[in-house]
Amino acid sequence: MGFLYTIFAISAVYWANDLKLKMNWWKWSLSAIWFIFLSVTIAGAFTLIGENEKRAGLYFLGLFGTISIISGVGLVQLIRNK
Amino acid sequence: MRFIDRFKNQLIWLGVSTLIVAAVFIGKTRSEQSKQELIQQHFLESQYQIQQVKQNKWFVYDPEIQIENLLYLGKAYGYNGEIEVFVQVDKDSLIQKIFSISHQETPSYYDKIIKKHFFEQFQGKKVAQFLTNKPVNAVSGATITSNAIIEATKNGYAHGENISISETKYQIFGILELIVLFLFTAGILISKLKSQKLKKTLLWISIFISILFLGFIYNQPISYSRLTALLLGNFPDWHKEFYFYILVIGSVILVLLSRKNIYCHSVCPFGAAQEILAKTGKAKAFRPAYYKKLKFIQRTIALSAILVALVMNNPVIASYEVFSAFFQLTANFILFGVLFIVIILSLFIKRPWCHFMCPIDSVFDYVKLTRKSITELWKK
Secondary structure, three states, rough: OOHHHHHHHHHHHHHHHHHHHHHHHHHHHHHHHHHHHHHEEEEHHHHHOOOHHHHHHHHHHHHHHHHHHHHHHHHHHHHHHO | HHHHHHOHHHHHHHHHHHHHHHHHHHHHHHHHHHHHHHHHHHOHHHHHHHEEOOOOOEEEEEEOEEEEEEEEEEEEEEEOEEEEEEEEEEEOOOOEEEEEEOOOOOOHHOOOOOOOHHHHHHOEEOOOOOOHHHOOOOOOOOOHHHHHHHHHHHHHHHHHHHOOOOOOOOOOOOOOOHHHHHHHHHHHHHHHHHOOHHHHHHHHHHHHHHHHHHHHOOOOOOOOHHHHHHOOOOOOOOOOHHHHHHHHHHHHHHHHHOOOOOHHHHHHHHHHHHHHHHHOOEEOOOOOOOOOHHHHHHHHHHHHHHHHHHHOOOOOOOOOOHHHHHHHOOHHHHHHHHHHHHHHOOOOOOOOOHHHHHHHEEEHEEEEEEEEHHHHHOOO
């Protein structure tokens, strides 16, 4: 997982360059926080499902997954327009 | 053919109104039959000797184990309508069992009551205690339903024993009433103001107040189930829920007077939530060529759901609103799925729920049609 995360982090820089996004420190910080939030959501939900708490896992994924999507869309708008 | 074209609006209005009146009539007839069946289901005549003592009081004797109990039928108004409970009391006036024989509460809220073992709390409590205080705890997240069951227990016992109970005094005009009045005033101002800046500021103040108070704190939008409950004659106590009357009557009057749907535009908390989502994703208006067809589907589904609820005499039976799912996280998986789709769509399309799914929008379209039909007839 650590290897994958390293690839994600390095790729993000190239991706931002390809999309011609003007990134700065606070944009990178917000993006990192968002990515951590998304990772914790997926990890938390599937841990619950794996521990036979299927209902709780789905509720967790539904609630925090939706928040991740909304905040992700908001973050994209913010990064593009500021 | 000419007649149909000339009176098209009036004919549609008449057709819809006739269907609603017929559905109410059928629903009311059905309900009288099913109540009697329910009482017989709970106390089989082959097992119990049942003797009616008063209109809402029965003497129940089980000859096998020689137990004498009294049974009281109590009623109180819940969220959507009347809740009827049977309270079984032993000769020491201790509650043995309490169960509901009919209710019109939203299933997800009623399920909370069952899951949290609310009815079990009553067992072993002195029934007279309910006259002076609340010896059981309301279930958090289903407070209105819990309190209605407590109230029904008290009413049943008091009526059964001829005890006069002082009516609970409620603050008629409170914070919720103030909020509703503010939102209506702001909505009217938004539609009249010419300054775009002022309009925008007022709209965002309304959005935040609506979503916070009418949505998350009180969860009191106008809902399909509450409107069908009104059509079925289940009027909530105006002392307790004065805001609801302001909300419904105010919205209808404003549509009739101004042709503008102020409620959906600037009072509805879910509309406000969609506005915030639209702002987040920079959503655009969605007006495809088949817009009218989509509106027709929305209205047909809304009318069908209302008719089913009226015929079944159950305001929540065909409910498909996502308000509780969004504001209280209380709903079934299907509604959570619908909510998820609506949230994602709201990021890219302006108010998808309001324009293509909400039954309340269709209800206000019906009110607009009423106005149009009358004014057209007047002019002709």
